[in-house]
Amino acid sequence: MPLNWVLVLTTFLFCVGVYGVLARRNAVIVLMSIEIMLNAVNLNLIAFNGALEGDRLIGQVFALFVIAIAAAELGVGLAIVLLIYRNSFTVSLDEVNLLKW
Amino acid sequence: MDVNFEALLPELLLTLVACGVMTIDLFLPKEKRGLAFPLAFIGVLATLAAVLNLYGQNLTTLDGMFVVDRFAVIFKIIFCVAALLVFAVSQAYLNDDKDVPHGEYYTMMLFSLLGMLTIASSRDLIAIFVALEMISLPAFILAGIRKYDIRSNEAALKFFLFGVLSTALMLFGMSLFYGLTGATNLADISAGLAGRTDIDEVALLAILFLIVGFGFKVSAFPFQWWVPDTYEGAPIPVAAFLSVASKTAGFVGLFQVMFLGLGELADMWRPMFAVIGIVTMTFGNLVAIQQKQIVRLLAYSSIAQAGYMLVPLGVASATDGALNTQIIFSVVAYLLVYAFMETGAFAAATAFGRKTGKYLIEDYAGLFGRSPALAVAMAAFLFSLAGIPPFAGWWAKFVIFKTLIEGDGLVLAVIMALNTVIAMFFYLAVVKKMFVDKSEDTAAIAMPRSLAGAIGIAAIVITVGGFLPNLFGQLAENANFF
Numbered sequence: 001m002p003l004n005w006v007l008v009l010t011t012f013l014f015c016v017g018v019y020g021v022l023a024r025r026n027a028v029i030v031l032m033s034i035e036i037m038l039n040a041v042n043l044n045l046i047a048f049n050g051a052l053e054g055d056r057l058i059g060q061v062f063a064l065f066v067i068a069i070a071a072a073e074l075g076v077g078l079a080i081v082l083l084i085y086r087n088s089f090t091v092s093l094d095e096v097n098l099l100k101w
Numbered sequence: 102m103d104v105n106f107e108a109l110l111p112e113l114l115l116t117l118v119a120c121g122v123m124t125i126d127l128f129l130p131k132e133k134r135g136l137a138f139p140l141a142f143i144g145v146l147a148t149l150a151a152v153l154n155l156y157g158q159n160l161t162t163l164d165g166m167f168v169v170d171r172f173a174v175i176f177k178i179i180f181c182v183a184a185l186l187v188f189a190v191s192q193a194y195l196n197d198d199k200d201v202p203h204g205e206y207y208t209m210m211l212f213s214l215l216g217m218l219t220i221a222s223s224r225d226l227i228a229i230f231v232a233l234e235m236i237s238l239p240a241f242i243l244a245g246i247r248k249y250d251i252r253s254n255e256a257a258l259k260f261f262l263f264g265v266l267s268t269a270l271m272l273f274g275m276s277l278f279y280g281l282t283g284a285t286n287l288a289d290i291s292a293g294l295a296g297r298t299d300i301d302e303v304a305l306l307a308i309l310f311l312i313v314g315f316g317f318k319v320s321a322f323p324f325q326w327w328v329p330d331t332y333e334g335a336p337i338p339v340a341a342f343l344s345v346a347s348k349t350a351g352f353v354g355l356f357q358v359m360f361l362g363l364g365e366l367a368d369m370w371r372p373m374f375a376v377i378g379i380v381t382m383t384f385g386n387l388v389a390i391q392q393k394q395i396v397r398l399l400a401y402s403s404i405a406q407a408g409y410m411l412v413p414l415g416v417a418s419a420t421d422g423a424l425n426t427q428i429i430f431s432v433v434a435y436l437l438v439y440a441f442m443e444t445g446a447f448a449a450a451t452a453f454g455r456k457t458g459k460y461l462i463e464d465y466a467g468l469f470g471r472s473p474a475l476a477v478a479m480a481a482f483l484f485s486l487a488g489i490p491p492f493a494g495w496w497a498k499f500v501i502f503k504t505l506i507e508g509d510g511l512v513l514a515v516i517m518a519l520n521t522v523i524a525m526f527f528y529l530a531v532v533k534k535m536f537v538d539k540s541e542d543t544a545a546i547a548m549p550r551s552l553a554g555a556i557g558i559a560a561i562v563i564t565v566g567g568f569l570p571n572l573f574g575q576l577a578e579n580a581n582f583f
Contacts, residue, residue: 014273021266030262037269041276048280058285059276062227066272069234073265076241080257087251093262096255099330 006047013040027081027091031074038070105162108169111151111177112218118144119211126204134203138192141207142185145214149181152218165286166225175433175580176221176353183346183440184214189555190448191338193548197455200247201336209239209246210342217350224361226275226285229354233271233318236350237264240343244335256334263317263327271314277307278362287362294365301369308370311358312377318351319407320344322381332400337454340396341447344403345440352410352436359414360425361582367419375415379516382408386523394460395450398527402486403443405524410435412517413501416508424508426581431504434577438485438497438566445559446482449475452548452556462531467540475546476535478560485563487528488521493566493573500574 013036020033042063049059085091106113122140129136152174160169187210195201216235223229241264245257279285281300282293294304316324332340359370385405392398413428452475453468454460469476485494498521505514548556566573 017269021262027258027262034265034269037266038272041269041272044273044276045279048276048283051280052283054283058227058283059279062230062276062279062285065227065231069231072238073234073268076238077261077265080241080245080254080261083245083248084251084254084258087249087254093258096258098252098255099259099334 003047003051006043010040010044010047013037013043025093027084027093028078030093031077031081034077035070035074038066042066103162105160108155108160108162108167108222111148111155112215112222114151115144115148115211115215115218118148119208119215122204122211123208126208129204135196137203137207138188138195141211142188144211145181145184145188148218149178149185152177152181163228165288166228167219167222168224169222170582171579172356172429172582173221175576176349177218178576179349179437179440180214180217180221180346183349183444184210184342186441186444186448186555186559187338187342187346189551190341190444190451191336193552194336194338194451194455196549198247198336200249202246206243206246209243213239213243213342214346217346217353220350221353223354224287224357226278226287226290226358226362229358230268230272230275233314233350233354234268236318236347237268240264240339240347243339243342244331246339247336250334252334253336254334256331259327260331260335263324267314267317267324270310274307274310274314277303277310281307287357290362291364294363304366305369308363308366308373311363312370312373315351315355315358316377319348319355319411320381320404321377321407321411322384322404325381325384325404325407328404329397329400332403333394333396337396337447337451340400341444341451344400344447345443348403348407349436349440352432355414356429356432359417360429364425365419367417371415371417374411374417375510375513378408378410378412378415379513380408381405381411382517382520384408386520386527390523390527392527393462395453395462395465395531396447396460398462398531399443399446399450402524402528405520406435406439406443406486408520409498409501409517410439412510412513413504413508415513416505416510418508427504427507429581430577431500433580434500434573435497437573437577438493438563441559441562441566442482442485442492442494445478445556445563446486448552448556448559449479449482452552453479453546456546456548457542462534464540465531465534466538467543468535468546470539471543472546475548475556478556480532480535481560481563483528483532485567487525489525491564491567493563493570496567496570496573 017033017037045059045063216232220232241261244260247253282290320328382405389401418424485492488494488498
């Protein structure tokens with residue numbers, strides 16, 4: 001499979017993620033969108049690793065690190081969303097607006 | 102692959118300390134929870150000793166991923182000293198605030214500090230990414246550590262969302278550089294980029310993505326929206342930690358990636374930093390003028406300070422090593438001074454806020470009559486941030502001006518000078534409130550010894566540093582890769 005096809009796919013996935021983060025107001029869906037972005041990065045890394053035809057697996061190792069840290073990130077993120085839900089009974093980002101200017 | 106444990110000693114020690122504080126805290130009875138502070142403090146002191154022991158050495162380990170050189174060691178010293186000051190401030194804060202669990206608080210700070218020590222030595226995109234996340238993840242938790250306070254929750258959420266979004270963008274940029282050069286080691290990337298002319302568009306895009314990631318950490322425009330909200334909602338010592346240590350870590354990563362990895366592409370990223378630096382400082386200063394709350398004022402002023410430190414990158418050169426050395430020198434010098442004056446200002450705000458429960462600037466009226474020492478120290482920090490002699494801040498600004506002029510960035514220097522004048526306005530407004538205006542409340546502001554010590558040390562350092570700037574200068578001069 002040509003590298004270009006994969007790159008088009010990953011760029012598309014990445015843009016879907018960015019759109020989700022910017023347009024959705026539900027905190028949980030925003031977290032999911034960020035996961036989509038990170039997975040686009042992983043695909044990118046693995047595709048490049050395959051195309052570079054070296055015997056070193058730097059790209060795949062990088063992807064493993066990204067997966068591990070994404071899991072940790074999501075754990076912290078869900079904990080924060082849960083706290084907000086407990087204290088103010090909402091997960092909508094528009095209603096979390098006490099602090100401004 | 103053999104591992105040089107000597108080079109990793111400070112990080113290993115700090116890992117042990119962080120895990121130790123976490124474990125010991127589990128088994129302590131409730132009334133002895135305060136023990137976490139001395140343990141963490143001594144642990145960081147020991148780490149600092151291990152770091153100082155490595156000064157002047159050149160060690161490389163983990164396949165070139167981890168390097169100990171003067172650049173790394175000087176930044177590790179800054180991080181440890183900043184952490185010690187923040188710990189001293191935290192102790193006073195935590196003793197008043199019964200909602201914050203001591204053990205978790207210090208453990209998270211120690212893990213974040215571990216990430217900072219690691220990033221100073223990282224010379225590989227993977228290591229830099231992991232270190233940046235190690236700094237950010239505990240910081241998200243710290244921002245929201247007052248669980249039952251809805252404002253603290255909100256501070257954490259905003260910080261988290263901006264943080265992970267910028268991380269994802271930065272990773273995309275890193276993956277593009279991996280694709281372009283087939284390497285993640287900064288030296289290999291630099292070699293892979295040398296002489297390539299067919300990659301302009303992709304490289305431009307990838308640089309933009311990378312700048313987003315670091316721009317978030319150093320709070321550069323337009324990635325600074327989280328800063329005032331997070332500083333206001335988080336405990337003040339955490340805000341001090343974020344604005345000093347975390348920001349410095351962002352600059353460390355930026356230097357390594359830009360100068361060691363992408364030095365070849367300096368013509369491409371130079372104008373970006375010039376623009377970002379100018380917009381950041383102007384935005385920070387203009388919005389700071391309208392602030393009524395001291396922590397928000399300091400937050401916007403810290404955004405403006407980030408702008409001053411980004412501008413020198415706007416005169417960097419792909420070929421002139423001497424100029425790049427001068428740029429790194431000037432920013433490191435600024436960061437050294439900044440660590441003390443910014444922590445000091447936040448510490449003074451903590452001292453005032455914990456006693457009076459007030460955070461508005463107008464509440465500072467007549468502070469000189471109430472607590473002369475605190476008012477004088479706060480004035481010294483604000484003068485230093487504004488760049489007024491005799492405090493060290495003037496020298497730091499002077500070094501940056503000198504670099505800009507040597508690098509033919511006269512326009513940048515003029516805009517920065519204008520900004521410095523705007524900034525005087527709001528710093529001096531607070532000083533006027535404290536010294537000229539009168540208040541009805543005349544009670545003195547009492548503070549515990551640790552907090553007074555932190556404020557005193559910071560004030561002494563910036564005063565002495567203002568008269569003898571070479572103390573900072575010599576340290577900063579050693580911190581370069583060229």
